[in-house]
Amino acid sequence: MTTVSMTVNGKEVSADVEDRTLLVDFIRENLKLTGTHVGCDTSQCGACVVHVDGKAVKACTMLANQATGSNVVTIEGLANGGDLHPVQAAFHEHHGLQCGFCTPGMIMTAVDMIERAKANGLKLDEATIRSELEGNICRCTGYHNIVRAIEAAAEQTA
Amino acid sequence: MGVEGIGARVLRKEDQRFITGKGRYTDDFNRPGQLFAVFVRSPHAHALIKSVDISEAKGCEGVAAIYTGEDVAEDGLGGLPCGFAPGGGPQNAPPRPALLKDKVRFVGDMIAVVIAESVALARDAAGKVNVEYDVLPSNTDTGKAMDADTPQLHEEAPNNVVMHWEIGEADPVEAAFAKADHVTSLDIINNRKVPNAMEPRAANAEYDAAADSFTLYTTSQNPHITRLLLAAYVLGISEGKLRVISPDVGGGFGSKIPFYPEEAVVTWACRKVERPVKWTSDRTEAFLSDTHGRDHVTKAELAMDKDGKFLAMRVDTKASLGAYLSTFGMLSSTYLYGTVLSGPYDIPAIHCKVSGVFTNTCPIDAERGAGRPEATYLIERLVETAARETGIGVVEIRKRNFIREFPYQTAVVLQYDIGDYDTTLELALEKADYAGFEARKKKSAANGKLRGVGFSTYIEACGLAPSNIAGAIGAGIGLYESAEIRFNPTGSVSVLTGAQTQGQGHETAFAQVVASKLGIEVDKVDIIHGDTGTVQWGHGTYGSRSLAVGGSAISAACDKVIEKAKKVAAHMMEADAADISFENGEFSVSGTDKTKTIGEVILTAMVPHDYPLTDMEPGLDQRSFYDPANFTYPAGTHICEVEVDPDTGVTEVVRFTAVDDFGNVVNPMIVEGQVHGGVTHGVGQALFEKALYDEDGQMVNASYMDYIIPHADNVPSFDVGYTNTPCTHNPLGVKGCGEAGAIAAPPAVINAITDAIGVRDLDMPATPQKVWDTIQANGTAKAAQ
Numbered sequence: 028m029t030t031v032s033m034t035v036n037g038k039e040v041s042a043d044v045e046d047r048t049l050l051v052d053f054i055r056e057n058l059k060l061t062g063t064h065v066g067c068d069t070s071q072c073g074a075c076v077v078h079v080d081g082k083a084v085k086a087c088t089m090l091a092n093q094a095t096g097s098n099v100v101t102i103e104g105l106a107n108g109g110d111l112h113p114v115q116a117a118f119h120e121h122h123g124l125q126c127g128f129c130t131p132g133m134i135m136t137a138v139d140m141i142e143r144a145k146a147n148g149l150k151l152d153e154a155t156i157r158s159e160l161e162g163n164i165c166r167c168t169g170y171h172n173i174v175r176a177i178e179a180a181a182e183q184t185a
Numbered sequence: 186m187g188v189e190g191i192g193a194r195v196l197r198k199e200d201q202r203f204i205t206g207k208g209r210y211t212d213d214f215n216r217p218g219q220l221f222a223v224f225v226r227s228p229h230a231h232a233l234i235k236s237v238d239i240s241e242a243k244g245c246e247g248v249a250a251i252y253t254g255e256d257v258a259e260d261g262l263g264g265l266p267c268g269f270a271p272g273g274g275p276q277n278a279p280p281r282p283a284l285l286k287d288k289v290r291f292v293g294d295m296i297a298v299v300i301a302e303s304v305a306l307a308r309d310a311a312g313k314v315n316v317e318y319d320v321l322p323s324n325t326d327t328g329k330a331m332d333a334d335t336p337q338l339h340e341e342a343p344n345n346v347v348m349h350w351e352i353g354e355a356d357p358v359e360a361a362f363a364k365a366d367h368v369t370s371l372d373i374i375n376n377r378k379v380p381n382a383m384e385p386r387a388a389n390a391e392y393d394a395a396a397d398s399f400t401l402y403t404t405s406q407n408p409h410i411t412r413l414l415l416a417a418y419v420l421g422i423s424e425g426k427l428r429v430i431s432p433d434v435g436g437g438f439g440s441k442i443p444f445y446p447e448e449a450v451v452t453w454a455c456r457k458v459e460r461p462v463k464w465t466s467d468r469t470e471a472f473l474s475d476t477h478g479r480d481h482v483t484k485a486e487l488a489m490d491k492d493g494k495f496l497a498m499r500v501d502t503k504a505s506l507g508a509y510l511s512t513f514g515m516l517s518s519t520y521l522y523g524t525v526l527s528g529p530y531d532i533p534a535i536h537c538k539v540s541g542v543f544t545n546t547c548p549i550d551a552e553r554g555a556g557r558p559e560a561t562y563l564i565e566r567l568v569e570t571a572a573r574e575t576g577i578g579v580v581e582i583r584k585r586n587f588i589r590e591f592p593y594q595t596a597v598v599l600q601y602d603i604g605d606y607d608t609t610l611e612l613a614l615e616k617a618d619y620a621g622f623e624a625r626k627k628k629s630a631a632n633g634k635l636r637g638v639g640f641s642t643y644i645e646a647c648g649l650a651p652s653n654i655a656g657a658i659g660a661g662i663g664l665y666e667s668a669e670i671r672f673n674p675t676g677s678v679s680v681l682t683g684a685q686t687q688g689q690g691h692e693t694a695f696a697q698v699v700a701s702k703l704g705i706e707v708d709k710v711d712i713i714h715g716d717t718g719t720v721q722w723g724h725g726t727y728g729s730r731s732l733a734v735g736g737s738a739i740s741a742a743c744d745k746v747i748e749k750a751k752k753v754a755a756h757m758m759e760a761d762a763a764d765i766s767f768e769n770g771e772f773s774v775s776g777t778d779k780t781k782t783i784g785e786v787i788l789t790a791m792v793p794h795d796y797p798l799t800d801m802e803p804g805l806d807q808r809s810f811y812d813p814a815n816f817t818y819p820a821g822t823h824i825c826e827v828e829v830d831p832d833t834g835v836t837e838v839v840r841f842t843a844v845d846d847f848g849n850v851v852n853p854m855i856v857e858g859q860v861h862g863g864v865t866h867g868v869g870q871a872l873f874e875k876a877l878y879d880e881d882g883q884m885v886n887a888s889y890m891d892y893i894i895p896h897a898d899n900v901p902s903f904d905v906g907y908t909n910t911p912c913t914h915n916p917l918g919v920k921g922c923g924e925a926g927a928i929a930a931p932p933a934v935i936n937a938i939t940d941a942i943g944v945r946d947l948d949m950p951a952t953p954q955k956v957w958d959t960i961q962a963n964g965t966a967k968a969a970q
Contacts, residue, residue: 045305061213062206064435066383067468071889074383102206115204119196122854125862126688127203128384128435134204153902160897164889166383166436167688168858169865169926170897 031091035060036104050094051075051086054101062102062131066164073163076132076139077101083139085162102131105138114138114180123176125167136163137177141184151181188770190701191917194854198707199692208433211387211402216461219389220249222451223307224464225297225314226473227289230325230545230882231336232318234287237296242313247306250458251314252450253297254286262453263419265446267510268410271350271519271659277342281509283419283446283453289318290338290508291545292882293473298450300462323545323882327505328374328482330542338508338543347506347541348515352523353597357534361497365488369571375559376875376949377480377505380552381894382687384435385466386475388448392456398426400718401452405431406441406685407725410662412717414444414512415452424717427452431715437687438866439551440475442727443512447474472887477876478552480505480544481518485563493577495530495586500537500563507548513660514550515541520658521556521646521728527595528564529606529644529820530586535596545882551727553866553927554645561643562949565932569640570945579936580619583610583642599646601818602913609844609908610642613822616906617842622826634828636839637941641823641933647921648733648817648912665812666730667722668738670699670746672805674791676784677709680742683723684735685715689923690855691731697851698736698917702743704770704783721808729819729921732851733912738811740916745807750786753805756797757781757789817912817920821845823864825933829941834957836938838868838899843929844906848920853907856922860905863926869895870927871934873950 031048032041035058042057054063054077063086066074075086078100105112114137117123124130140159144151151159156177157170165173189195202208239251264280284295297314301307322336329335330345337345362368382404389402399420405411408429416427434441447464455462466474483502489495504518523537554561572582587606594600614620622638629636649655652663669681680699684691696710713719726735747767754772755762758779765772773780786805789796793803826840843860850856873893877886886892893899911918931949938951944963947955 047305059215060206061210062208064210064384065212066385066435067889069468069888069890072383072468102204106205111204118204119200122197122858124200124203124688125690125858126383126436127199127208127433128210128382130203130208131206154898157898164383164894164896166381166438166866166894167862169861169863169895169900169903171861171900171902172858174897174902 029092031095033094033097033099035099036101044091046092048091049087050089050091053091054086060101060103064128064131066128071164073132073136074129076135076163078135078139083136102135105134112138113183114141117176117180121172121176121179123168123173129163129165133163133165133173136160137180140177141181144181145185151177153178188700188704188706190697191849191851193697193852195693195697195707195852197690197693198696199690210384210433210435211389211404212465214389214402216389216391219461219463220300220302220458221304221307222454222462222464223299223304223311224295224447225299225311225316227292227294227296229289229318229320230292230323231321232289233321234285234289234296235317235319238315239297241315242299242310245306245310245313247302248299248310250300250454251297252284252454254282254284257282257284258286262449263421265444265449266414266418268414268512268661269516269659271348271515277347278510279339279341283449291547292884293547295446298454300454300458323880325544325546325878325880325882327480327503327542327544330503330505330544331540338545342543345543347510347543349540350519351536351538353536354534355536358497358499358536361534362488362499365496366491367575368486368488369567369574370486371563371566371570373483373485373563373566374948375479375481375483375562376870378478378552378870378874379472379876379892380438380440380475380478382436382438382440385468385471386441386445387465388451389461389463390452390455391461398428399452400428400430401448402430402432403448404434404441405429406434406437406687406727408685408715408717409683409723410725411444411448415449419449420453428718430718431685434685434687438553439478439555439727441687443476443550468889469887472892473547473884476511476550477507477547478517478549478555479559480549481559483563485567487567487571489571493575493582493585495532497534498526498532500526502539504539504541505544505546505549506541507546508543509548511548511550514548517549517551517556522560524597524599525557525560525644525646526564526597528561529588529604529642531588532596537597546878553863554924555728557645557924558928558931561641561928562932565641565643566935569936579640580614599816602815603910604818604820604846605908605910606642606820609820609846610822612906612908613824613842613844616844616904617824617840619824629828635831635941636826636828637937639825639933639936639940641929643929644818644820645924645928646816647729647819647924648813649728649730650816651814652812662724664724665810666724666734666738667808667810668735668742669721669808670742670806672787672791674788676705676787678705679711679713680739681713681720682735682739683720684731685725687726689726689731690852694732694851694855695736695739698739699743702740703746729923732919733817733915733921734811734813736917736919737813737915738809741811742807742809745809746805750783750805752801753786753790754781757786814914817848819845819847819920819922819925821925821929823929823933825937827934827937827941829938829956831960834953834960836872836951836956838901838934841901842904843926844908845922845925846908846910847922848909848912849918850907851919857905859922860926861903863924864903864930865895865900866927867930868900868934871931871949871951875950
């Protein structure tokens with residue numbers, strides 16, 4: 028067993044877990060934050076994307092213990108109280124989700140994508156957005172409206 | 186009144202919980218004291234089980250119980266029933282126990298379940314269940330399954346034959362072929378596809394000893410059917426003793442229609458271990474055990490006269506059903522397939538034979554479109570090929586054969602009520618700028634790319650289904666839908682529907698139906714679904730049925746509400762009920778300026794202080810069971826443009842236009858989303874997807890490392906348009922939109938690639954390797970350049 032401690036959505040959390048516990052399982056099982064999803068076993072689908080110290084990370088590729096001391100943000104921590112993050116609002120406005128299962132990971136990836144583009148002074152065009160979504164799979168939307176949502180959110184936060 | 190109802194782009198009510206991480210999927214539920222199940226699955230496709238030794242595993246840390254096929258048999262647990270047998274004729278339907286004890290028939294078949302304190306501990310112990318096998322040769326080639334020397338899966342099915350089925354009349358077809366001026370013939374393999382809902386299947390069962398009843402949370406598209414099959418056929422209990430809850434479901438695409446052995450085992454086991462038992466599939470398990478779709482091997486022929494007028498079609502199909510008959514496994518390759526072979530064309534004679542066969546593969550069931558994609562693929566490949574062979578042209582040959590008089594009786598049972606195929610075709614040509622194609626082709630050629638265009642003018646039969654027809658063709662259930670409308674005194678409404686949602690936006694679209702019918706704002710209408718403990722009854726969501734059948738049930742229940750509410754309003758306004766009219770949420774007395782709002786009428790009915798209690802019961806709640814009179818027939822034209830790189834064989838879909846006639850559209854935003862998603866499924870089938878079984882029966886691409894489903898950079902943005910001929914027989918005039926893209930897109934893509942590289946035959950998926958090989962073999966790259 029290992030004691031892991033980190034900040035998740037602004038709260039200090041700590042627990043004793045088996046050494047092999049993945050970050051995603053710690054988030055879902057220990058913290059009961061079930062908005063972070065598991066859609067594959069091979070780090071392809073991106074349903075589990077969270078932010079660790081400001082970077083988008085697939086929470087299934089990381090041991091919980093590796094996040095000790097880190098600042099983790101999950102989908103539940105993205106909105107500012109009752110105010111949706113602009114990317115959340117854009118997914119709603121542009122119908123960028125259907126079943127909702129890939130959505131938390133998509134949104135966390137999109138937030139990271141937009142912030143990186145902004146930091147580097149790059150404009151997110153459609154081809155770049157599609158390329159950046161390589162690590163997130165959606166089986167419902169055909170991506171069309173996800174791309175529209177990210178374009179709109181990027182424009183809004185530019 | 187400014188209520189946003191049918192036809193409005195209403196943003197989805199359900200989004201809030203999904204975008205904030207508050208969705209509740211089956212795996213998100215945890216019951217007090219819960220244990221975790223991991224299944225021991227066969228690594229062999231075909232083997233006799235010589236022994237199962239659980240002694241070492243039983244001693245592992247955290248193990249509560251291990252059960253095997255012997256335990257299931259000893260307890261008399263019923264096998265999984267098959268819910269559909271076409272024609273009621275003799276079927277070779279072998280039993281399918283929930284856990285196997287004698288023989289396994291596909292990689293992933295279940296031998297034992299390990300139940301432990303955590304998933305990790307259960308998995309550790311499962312690895313220590315020692316099973317000895319006597320491995321048998323496998324049969325994974327659908328085309329050869331009936332051959333004499335092919336290994337046989339079941340004693341009950343000699344030569345692996347499940348059924349020989351046919352539709353249409355052979356003699357007129359033979360006569361037409363004999364006099365035809367031209368015959369186009371294609372050998373077609375329709376690739377086995379894995380549905381790949383992003384949420385893996387899961388089940389969590391709990392037994393309440395005091396009430397002697399079970400609750401099962403499960404990922405189901407049709408929880409009432411799961412309850413029926415699990416209670417009545419497997420557990421042998423009354424349905425009232427089993428509550429099935431299907432909460433938020435993360436996509437289905439057909440794979441969550443069937444009733445699965447995992448659901449049976451966890452429910453049975455939770456009573457034995459006296460604790461809740463939860464199982465969640467991992468992705469490789471999903472690839473191995475979620476039902477697959479398609480897997481046809483077909484010879485298809487189209488006969489025409491000298492003017493290209495179709496005379497007859499002849500189809501001979503071998504359809505794999507996998508290793509066992511899944512719940513509705515036989516439906517997709519029979520009545521959902523043969524009955525739509527006329528497409529949108531007037532074809533006087535059609536004959537189709539299907540042989541359903543067992544192979545050592547995952548069972549087949551519905552996959553988005555279910556039978557109709559297989560039919561549409563061969564029709565549209567035949568028509569496009571015929572157009573090229575005869576030089577008539579791909580647009581002209583369709584125009585010469587479109588059905589224009591309705592109702593139209595096809596040669597394969599169905600009668601189309603309405604459609605206008607010319608208008609959809611013309612609009613698609615315009616939106617796709619077909620006239621500008623040659624210029625774009627030249628531009629592509631200048632960049633070293635081969636550009637091609639492909640068409641698909643499809644029709645589908647949706648809105649499943651008239652119950653009398655369902656019964657006549659072999660279904661074990663009716664296919665009506667139910668709705669109940671419950672009022673609250675302050676004017677809000679709860680609507681209980683038997684249609685389940687896996688992302689289709691029912692909570693919004695169904696509320697729009699109620700808003701239009703009753704004049705109550707969408708925000709005041711709550712849609713309740715997916716729980717047999719609260720919803721009266723239902724058949725679930727598949728076959729593009731939820732709005733056409735479930736929405737119609739809601740509409741019919743609203744009509745009953747209005748009928749009673751008029752009597753209440755008449756009392757309130759001291760008028761005769763016959764003089765009351767209702768529009769936009771307001772009751773009025775004809776010839777007067779007296780009005781009452783629906784809110785006032787609801788309050789009066791719910792708080793009946795001044796009410797004709799001797800004549801009428803209080804309340805306005807109503808229930809309806811709507812059984813459709815016919816299928817609905819969405820149709821449309823999809824046009825795909827591709828660029829092929831002759832050096833690498835890589836195909837890029839550069840333009841995709843979809844014009845569909847779905848009848849009336851309740852929420853255009855949701856409908857467009859369904860088209861985008863459906864087309865992407867179709868592009869996936871055409872370019873990337875195929876469950877690959879090697880000759881030993883191993884599925885060699887059972888992960889996202891190896892099985893490609895479309896990613897964001899594999900598809901373009903789509904151009905979507907509509908035409909509208911409202912359905913004539915349901916009250917909303919709607920037809921259904923969920924499957925259209927998956928049905929229409931595959932032939933459009935392959936027709937485009939064959940146009941680009943100048944070949945006749947190309948099987949799906951058109952991978953870069955296959956396209957490159959085809960170009961090399963045909964020497965067409967240079968010719969086209």
